[in-house]
Amino acid sequence: MDSVQGVSTSPAAAVFKTRLSKFKYAKNPENTERNAKTPVKIQQRTAKHTRPIEADVAETAIASSPRPKKRRAPSKYADPSKYAHLSPLVDILEPNLICVFVGTNPGVQTAAAGHAYAHPSNHFWKLLYTSGLTDRRLRPEEDRSLPDLYCMGNTNIVERPSKDAAELSKEEMAAGTANLDAKFLKYKPEAVCIVGKGIWESIWRYRYGKNMTKADFKYGWQDEKDNMGKADDEGELDATGEIWKGAKVFVTTSTSGLAANLKPAEKEAIWKPFGAWVQKRRVARSFMPKAVANEGDAEQGVAA
Template sequence: MRAKTAEEEVPKLSPRKDQASDTEPTATVPTTASFKGQLLRFQYNSTTSASDDASPKSPVSVRSPKRTRTAVTIAATTDDGLTEPSPRPQKKRKSSSYAPSSRYAHLSPLVDILEPNLICVFVGTNPGVQTATAGHAYAHPSNHFWKLLHASGLTDRRLSPTEDRSLPAKYCMGNTNIVSRPSKNAAELSKEEMVAGAGELEAKFREFRPEAVCIVGKGIWEAIWKYRKGRAVRKEEFRYGWQDEEMNMGKIDGEESSPGSRVFVTTSTSGLAANLRPAEKEAIWRPFGEWVQKRREERGFVPRKEEGSVQKK
């Protein structure tokens, strides 16, 4: 027999199954290549595959877990040597801003501007420090009372606070407060004295019998409501403007000819009351101004000279 050559003794090798079919070698080895060439071919493929598997992988940065906040507990030592957590400190409530009347004892209460059978009487909260010092109603420059009186037609011009006592003679109007003592602001009054002041108002209106009462501010009406009904006014029960006849003030029991004074609730005139815009306040005040003008005409009211005033020549 003829001895087999070295090329014939080389077994035919098939490509690896894990070799990708779409991988093309960089060099093509002819079929007539030597035994060493064929080995190099497969060595090349093996090396390529191995290099893919053995290629160093880029390090993956692992984010450290977020630091958890640990609750700080202040421990207190008991008599027996054990420790127990101290209670969490509680927020202290701010003390009420109520101020006793003695704080403003050096100030005099404001004089009521009242006389019988006026068309209307305005009811404020109480005199502020500047008002009490000046001795005239709504004297603080930031208060819009005199401005709103003019804008709503209640006065024919903007009056000065020093002209407050001319209201009955010139316009058939008056002024009083639910609380007589002065304070820096309404927060320094107690709810109890506000409610008690409502009872004093009833007595004044039974005596002077104005046609209408204008409540200057929601807080005043809430105190009157509580005095009359023994409870707070509900949100759905409150409204600006004319109130129901049952809420007339200054009624005299058993006297049919005295139905009491009609009640109109309007906005506060304080410069601190910014819950409504100036135009919104004027819109609430205007219907009352129109009603007062109409009543002056129906009565044939004629302004008179103030007592003690000097008539200019």
């Protein structure tokens, strides 16, 4: 047994310590010195997905660019009372005109101005000029001089003003078609120019009781069966004493600034054949423009 002071050790304990020393970790002086001089490389953990620089650039561009404009909410039917404070336009009609333009209805700004196609974004007066229907670009305030200067007139399928055509009802458009036929039977123009596909679709729906198909529609001159203002019998005569068969129909594009389905050059190409035809008819009739003394005379107009 070992003494209390730990001076002597038993033989068994000595043998155990000898065996245990075999498993003791021995430091290598060379390794210790080398490890002390060599810095330990620590591998840093990298992100699994590195964010590309392009993403930061794209986000910066998006942040600096203006927000896209909100899309205009579609219109829906509006009761006539909504625009009761606005007056309808005066029809510009006279007997035996070469042509009469047919619009949908007066817009709010047009009704407030009291002149046809008065909205600054509308291209009606520009297209009349570029197609040869007028020899200069008229101002909306000159609309009532159309008969005297160019043997042309203007009316609408619906009289009451609204923000756009979506605020009108199908019943109004149908009733407007009947009114147009009555006007054209009374004044007997050689031709009517429908200013917009939607107007012709409404007239077609009223006449044939069905929607127009893609195969049914075409810009330009329509078939004789589609003439407007035809009489119920063949006893009606035109200004030349011939049997009145109704006014020929030419369908052209809308002139609204919102109608962007066709490019300006495409619209002009559709309008030009009608301009050329009207010019020929003026020559054939030996039409001479009447002098319009001043703007006040044009304001008087000719009411339907």
